[in-house]
Amino acid sequence: MTTTDHDILQTPIEYLKGVGPKRAEVLRKEFDISTFNDLLHYYPYRHIDKSHVYHVADIIEDGSYIQLRGRITNAQVVGQQRAKRLTAQFSDETGSIDLVWFNGIKWVQDTLQSKQEFIIFGKPTVFNGRWNMTHPEMIDPNAQSDSPVPMRFQPLYNTSDFAKKKTLDSKAISKLVANLLPIVHDIIPETLPDDMLSNLKLMPLKDALCQIHYPASNQDLSRAALRLKFDELFFTQLKMLLLKQINTKRIKGHVFSQVGDYFNTFYKNYLPFELTNAQKRVIKEIRADLGSGHQMNRLLQGDVGSGKTIIALFIMLIAKDNQYQSCLMAPTEILATQHYEKISKQVAPLGLRVEFLSGSTKTAKRRQILEGLQNGDVDILIGTHALIEDNVQFKNLGLVVIDEQHRFGVEQRAKLWRKNTIPPHVLVMTATPIPRTLAMTLYGDLDISVIDELPKGRKPIITKHLYEKDRLKLFGFMKRQIEEGRQVFMVYPLIQESEKMDLLDLMAGYEAIERAFPPPKYGIGVVHGKMKAEDKDFEMQRFIKKQSQILLSTTVIEVGIDVPNATVMVIENAERFGLSQLHQLRGRVGRGGNQSYCILMSKYELSTDGKKRLNAMVSTNDGFEIANFDLQLRGPGDIQGTQQSGMLDFKIADIVKDEKLVAYTRNLAMQVLDNDPELRKPEHVRLATTVAKLMQRETNWSVIS
Numbered sequence: 001m002t003t004t005d006h007d008i009l010q011t012p013i014e015y016l017k018g019v020g021p022k023r024a025e026v027l028r029k030e031f032d033i034s035t036f037n038d039l040l041h042y043y044p045y046r047h048i049d050k051s052h053v054y055h056v057a058d059i060i061e062d063g064s065y066i067q068l069r070g071r072i073t074n075a076q077v078v079g080q081q082r083a084k085r086l087t088a089q090f091s092d093e094t095g096s097i098d099l100v101w102f103n104g105i106k107w108v109q110d111t112l113q114s115k116q117e118f119i120i121f122g123k124p125t126v127f128n129g130r131w132n133m134t135h136p137e138m139i140d141p142n143a144q145s146d147s148p149v150p151m152r153f154q155p156l157y158n159t160s161d162f163a164k165k166k167t168l169d170s171k172a173i174s175k176l177v178a179n180l181l182p183i184v185h186d187i188i189p190e191t192l193p194d195d196m197l198s199n200l201k202l203m204p205l206k207d208a209l210c211q212i213h214y215p216a217s218n219q220d221l222s223r224a225a226l227r228l229k230f231d232e233l234f235f236t237q238l239k240m241l242l243l244k245q246i247n248t249k250r251i252k253g254h255v256f257s258q259v260g261d262y263f264n265t266f267y268k269n270y271l272p273f274e275l276t277n278a279q280k281r282v283i284k285e286i287r288a289d290l291g292s293g294h295q296m297n298r299l300l301q302g303d304v305g306s307g308k309t310i311i312a313l314f315i316m317l318i319a320k321d322n323q324y325q326s327c328l329m330a331p332t333e334i335l336a337t338q339h340y341e342k343i344s345k346q347v348a349p350l351g352l353r354v355e356f357l358s359g360s361t362k363t364a365k366r367r368q369i370l371e372g373l374q375n376g377d378v379d380i381l382i383g384t385h386a387l388i389e390d391n392v393q394f395k396n397l398g399l400v401v402i403d404e405q406h407r408f409g410v411e412q413r414a415k416l417w418r419k420n421t422i423p424p425h426v427l428v429m430t431a432t433p434i435p436r437t438l439a440m441t442l443y444g445d446l447d448i449s450v451i452d453e454l455p456k457g458r459k460p461i462i463t464k465h466l467y468e469k470d471r472l473k474l475f476g477f478m479k480r481q482i483e484e485g486r487q488v489f490m491v492y493p494l495i496q497e498s499e500k501m502d503l504l505d506l507m508a509g510y511e512a513i514e515r516a517f518p519p520p521k522y523g524i525g526v527v528h529g530k531m532k533a534e535d536k537d538f539e540m541q542r543f544i545k546k547q548s549q550i551l552l553s554t555t556v557i558e559v560g561i562d563v564p565n566a567t568v569m570v571i572e573n574a575e576r577f578g579l580s581q582l583h584q585l586r587g588r589v590g591r592g593g594n595q596s597y598c599i600l601m602s603k604y605e606l607s608t609d610g611k612k613r614l615n616a617m618v619s620t621n622d623g624f625e626i627a628n629f630d631l632q633l634r635g636p637g638d639i640q641g642t643q644q645s646g647m648l649d650f651k652i653a654d655i656v657k658d659e660k661l662v663a664y665t666r667n668l669a670m671q672v673l674d675n676d677p678e679l680r681k682p683e684h685v686r687l688a689t690t691v692a693k694l695m696q697r698e699t700n701w702s703v704i705s
């Protein structure tokens, strides 16, 4: 590619025939299109096949746009003012359908005055038992096509109301693209080596970028789409793997060369159970990283209850064995407190100093802790995101563990790197499993360890879906469990828009529970987000010490909490929770040896998705299955924690639908880098150029890594 070619693709869109300054402004604002190149990559979401003329009798409702040929008659304006619309009848030799226009009525009336014979395009739907098409596109069958390219498939582009008002509807955009393609076709640079193109039988990029807009055939359209998806996924993987390589090769890490007394003593004398094989394997994987001299960046995946916390503790002991400090960060104060209490108890016999820091730590105490961190007296610091504030300085921070990372954004992770000249090792632990393809894409720059085994003796949690009419039955069941010495969580939904209302729900729930479970026979605790940290902690402690038997809460209880004696999790209005949240909540029980239960309470009428979610919960306990299900139901964009990352902003690839391609391109990228780790070989010039551009665009990622 020459500089001039590059310049042409970077030409401001304003200079394209048919654009001009005003439309350029709209294109930029509405669609983020400011150059020729941007428009080239503004792909249509579908095409109308104009080569096929349907008959009214053959219409089926499958959501596709079709073309019909016939007569339009009986046009009349009905309704008043806002409800005003134009209706007409369209008929061919096989039947008739209704047509409706809400806008541009005058123009349609005029058009219909002069002729009756039309080809119409649109999406038929059923309305009042009849086929109906709103705002069909109408074309005079005898008119010459005004399109500069052969138009078997008409592309349809996403547009906006505002853009349409400014005359940039789908058709206008398609015309602009038609103007653009002949100018750029020959200069679109290829991103893949010729060898790869021919071996993989991929369409050249310049053809793909043209065919995706104006395909010559269905087959060309799918080959073009495949090529473009391939590029998005392959280069994402290549970039991630390169970043990972930079991490492991270039970024020095503290060397934890020995496993010493702290680790060994704890393992031999104080570990209250036998580690699962999966836990042992993961500890080995991590130890290898820690001794390597490179910074560890590892994601630890494991289902709820698989025992991730103890891994964190072992790793922190290795840090101590090598005279390093470590910190453990949790997303909520409750969880952080719990980690603090458990871990300080666990390591008490070893004589380690463990401290807790959160937003609500009092000034005097805070000063004391900060001092201890700086002079190296504090070995382990546990807390919330308060840990990453700038004034928290360590003498010798060697390891950071981030628990339940869903709520810790990429940005916050980056902050940790700035705490030392040599960055600490980082272990990120997930709240619930992430599907493989998502993990590859979102965390492709991290190494991944998986705990795929639950501790022995766990009985699978029994999950039931009940309705309001079953409430007495539910209360009876709770009473029996409490009589056996067990405890119960009851969770009420929290919807951000109206925390107040949720609190009302919770309080109403509390009154009902108090009537059914009268004190002093029963102790009932309440925890919600609006409470002061001390009060929350007090209620939690009461529950942990079995002074209360039922704990009512909003979702503050969602993540991580560990009370093995609790065996019943009741989720009110379960239909209002997301699937991974439900699974997380369910994971609060089933942690001891007793049979545990998760009861999903819901109203009768459920949305299709709501029903699917609850059914999924009843049908499986496996977090990996749930995660896959969730991904399919919601799409990758909605999975917690992914929104802000920008990593899933694919234009055409879809990590759910193109799951196989994700894995395939990942492997391919690995092969390429195995053979040429820094992409220096002449045959990889195109790959190197393309990836370099990508990395430039996302500077934040290179900072982080």
Ligand code: ADP
Binding pocket: 273, 274, 275, 276, 279, 302, 303, 304, 305, 306, 307, 308, 309, 310, 455, 456, 560, 562, 564, 587, 591
């Ligand atoms: P999660 O992976 O969800 O964070 P936790 O680390 O909270 O799970 O562990 C869940 C419970 O299982 C805790 O009570 C923990 O002490 C216990 N546990 C962890 N590992 C084992 C094991 N190997 N055998 C028995 N119990 C274990």
Ligand code: MG
Binding pocket: 308, 309, 403, 560
């Ligand atoms: Mg946990």
